[in-house]
Amino acid sequence: MAELLLILENALKSIRAHALRSLLTVLGIIIGVGSVIAVVSIFQGMAASITEQFAGLGANSLSVRAETSFEDQLQGRRSRISLLDFQQLQDSVQYLAEISPTLDVMGDYGGTVSAGRVEAFTRVIASSPSYQHSRQVYPRLGRFITEADNESRRRVCVIGEALRKNLNLRENPLGDYIRIDSEWCKVVGVMEERGEVFGFSQDDFVLVPFSTGLALVRDVAQIDLRIDLHVRDRTNIELVKQRSEQALRRSRRLSNDVADDFRVETPDQLGDSLKTIINLVSTVFAGVVGISLLVGGIGIMNIMLVSVTERTREIGICKALGATSRSILLQFLGEAMVLSAIGGLIGVVIGYAGGALASALIPGLPAAVVPWWAVILSVAFSGLVGVIFGIIPAAKAARLDPIEALRYE
Structure with a gap:
């Protein structure tokens, strides 16, 4: 647990040290999650409105x-x-x-x-x-x-x-x-x-x-x-x-x-039929806009590879002082995961705001509803993207020879 907290602390320090670069890195994640949440919130709002309409019958x-x-x-x-x-x-x-x-x-x-x-x-x-x-x-x-x-x-x-x-x-x-x-x-x-x-x-x-x-x-x-x-x-x-x-x-x-x-x-049957159609359409839309999450993941991998190159001497010093390849791997992997999870949380907020704004501006559109499963799924998927696309940079950092890393200019 202590090691995990230390990894998270170091990851947050690294992200704060390069705030602008970190924001640009997770921009794809933010757009992807925001789009998914906005689409799901609008369609779930429609489903809730349909339920209310038919309940009155x-x-x-x-x-x-x-x-x-x-x-x-x-x-x-x-x-x-x-x-x-x-x-x-x-x-x-x-x-x-x-x-x-x-x-x-x-x-x-x-x-x-x-x-x-x-x-x-x-x-x-x-x-x-x-x-x-x-x-x-x-x-x-x-x-x-x-x-x-x-x-x-x-x-x-x-x-x-x-x-x-x-x-x-x-x-x-x-x-x-x-x-x-x-x-x-x-x-x-x-x-x-x-x-x-x-x-x-x-x-x-x-x-x-x-x-x-x-x-x-x-x-x-x-x-x-x-x-x-x-x-x-x-x-x-x-x-x-x-x-x-x-x-x-x-x-x-x-x-x-x-x-x-x-x-x-x-x-009930009429409402269920319409809700099934709406849920199907929202799933398709969410899948389409979810592709941007993969684009965001590629961006994270590129920036993490640059980060490994920039911190080569730092990695060499850490290894010379006794850091294991496993700790280096976890450090970079944790940084990628925290970065993408933060992007996911920001995307949830922006997505809900976008859905609420669309409901307010478009006449007759029901109020946006964000289900809990959509929030959890979006943030979890964002973290998973960080893990998947952070493995290669983290593995590269963990395999660095300490002698060669210390000689790196």
């Missing part, structure tokens, strides 16, 4: 979505959840507290709505009164659409805060009218502001009753529903999922040898 919920295989996509075919599928779920599946269909009235990307002479491009959503419970969003002003609105196909709507601003509506726009396609709809509610996620506003939409939305759709055969199912008892969720899949297969007339062209998922 509730543990007793299921979502039904169409799923098109890659082969069908190549052939220009697209799977859709139709009104018949929705009706089959309503009629066949028990233990449901609510069933909420959602339809993008003007397509997946939205369309143009207007208020007076002001136009805005936004999403036009048609859904049922239970939408607010399934998505955990509620009106800030006014009310949400009701079952009476849905049954009588009333031309009413609720809007998001971003759309209110884009259309230059009043702070309290209740009673104002906006035009959707060729229909005028009365604003009866303004939803609570939810901000942005990954740069996309969650408040830029207009929502109308489901039956009203169906009346606005130009081609009913082309609609693609998203359906949220709410189970009364959490213990029945797997049973409801199985029966929903069976009902959809009957509705879509799928034979036993044909795979599902839809997906019934819980919020």
Whole structure:
């Protein structure tokens, strides 16, 4: 232990004696570790945000979505959840507290709505009164659409805060009218502001009753529903999922040898799928930027070789005074390891600061999260790089003949 402390003390003294050269030596390590930490912190922040978003949907919920295989996509075919599928779920599946269909009235990307002479491009959503419970969003002003609105196909709507601003509506726009396609709809509610996620506003939409939305759709055969199912008892969720899949297969007339062209998922499954993708992407990015760690290691080896040459006489004196080859080896190896570990620690700080800065500057990007394993792994890998690339210079120093070293000018 005493020898180890002495090695660390001497390594730190050597680094302080050549502070600028040491900083330039570990610059590659700092950049590599900083890049890894910044990338991991941003993607882990995204994963944490996704978990929070899906946690709000509730543990007793299921979502039904169409799923098109890659082969069908190549052939220009697209799977859709139709009104018949929705009706089959309503009629066949028990233990449901609510069933909420959602339809993008003007397509997946939205369309143009207007208020007076002001136009805005936004999403036009048609859904049922239970939408607010399934998505955990509620009106800030006014009310949400009701079952009476849905049954009588009333031309009413609720809007998001971003759309209110884009259309230059009043702070309290209740009673104002906006035009959707060729229909005028009365604003009866303004939803609570939810901000942005990954740069996309969650408040830029207009929502109308489901039956009203169906009346606005130009081609009913082309609609693609998203359906949220709410189970009364959490213990029945797997049973409801199985029966929903069976009902959809009957509705879509799928034979036993044909795979599902839809997906019934819980919020946990949806969140896990997205987190898996994010973790995979972050791992790839971390691996790419981690190459700079190897570049930094080569820089450490070069500088350590120069250091061995500069300190040849010093090594000769140490050996003449009784220092063993092992102690010389450990001294130079320890110096390389401490140098790279310090670079790793500096890189962690800079990387976290970079991730936090990116989260602050990029709208909608979640707060950066640095997991403990990323810090430990980065610093440990930095130290390992120092050991690997410090072995050759340390071995060269340990093999020096003391007589020749003392004669070195």
